[in-house]
Amino acid sequence: MVYPFYVRLSVVIITYNEEANIGRTLKSVEPLVRDGAGEIILVDSGSTDCTVEIAKSFDARTFQEAWKGYAAQKNSAIGKAASDWILNLDADEEVDADLKQALQEVLKGSDGEIAGFWIPRKNFFLGRWIKHGGFFPDPKLRFFRRGAGRFEDRAVHETLTVEGRTGTVRYGALRHHAYPTLSSYIDHMNRYSSLGAQMVVAKGQVRFSLFDIVLRPAATFIYNYIFRLGFIDGREGLLLHLYHAVYVSWKYTKAWEMSRVGGTSKSESS
DSSP states (O other): OOOOOSSOEEEEEEESSOTTTHHHHHHHHHHHHGGGTEEEEEEESOOSSSHHHHHHHTTOEEEEOOOOOHHHHHHHHHHTOOSSEEEEEOTTEEEOHHHHHHHHHHHHHOOTTOOEEEEOEEEEETTEEEOSTTOSSOOEEEEEETTTEEEOOOSSSOOEEESSOEEEOSSOOEEEEEESSHHHHHHHHHHHHHHHHHHHHHTSOOOOOHIIIIIHHHHHHHIIIIITOGGGGHHHHHHHHHHHHHHHHHHHHHHHHHHHHTSOOOOOOO
8 A cells, every 4th residue: 555645755875886786775765755755865975886877867866975984974965855754774775565665654644753763674694584693673773853863973883863752663674685695794894893993992992802802702603693593594694693703803803903003094985
């Protein structure tokens, strides 16, 4: 059932060389913004592939801006929104059919007491949708009223803060196509561990710690793989949680290395 729109929606996305993903993402939200129901805003940080051309084919408002960091880039995109409600997406996410209907219901009702909504997210890893180990429902606060939400200024794992009451959408999910190959996952974890290490160093003096480099990663693996039932996701679950634990070790090892050389290195954007 298609619901009429009583308020408009801004879908905001930041990109860099996302031609493999952005078409799928924009196609998934097209029904939410068509016929004047909303707009798509895309802030690109200098893509050298066809990302921008694909976005323009979906009538997205596109902007080219130098990379400022994840939070700052997303806040810049949010600041360009003209609609009453904002849906923030990563370039490798798509809105499934049930979520589209749930969002349409919110836009139709326009509940004045809710400032933002949490959305469940499914994560795709090596050809499998991961359902356990903390990777589902993996709720994300991504749908919010204009003026009520802003991303905290952090180097990595940026978090949206919403002023006011929040709720959870009734059904549906974001489908996250982040890790189709093991190489893509390892590359992603390498970048994020460098950014996470910068945050660790910024908090103060860092020592070489067996707890952080060995025991903390082992505990992370045991907690997610055993106690949060990650083993139910088969071989893919084993590899995901094993390499996630390696990421934790990398982060603290890199923090120790950075503290030795007296600073942090500039990390590339993704």
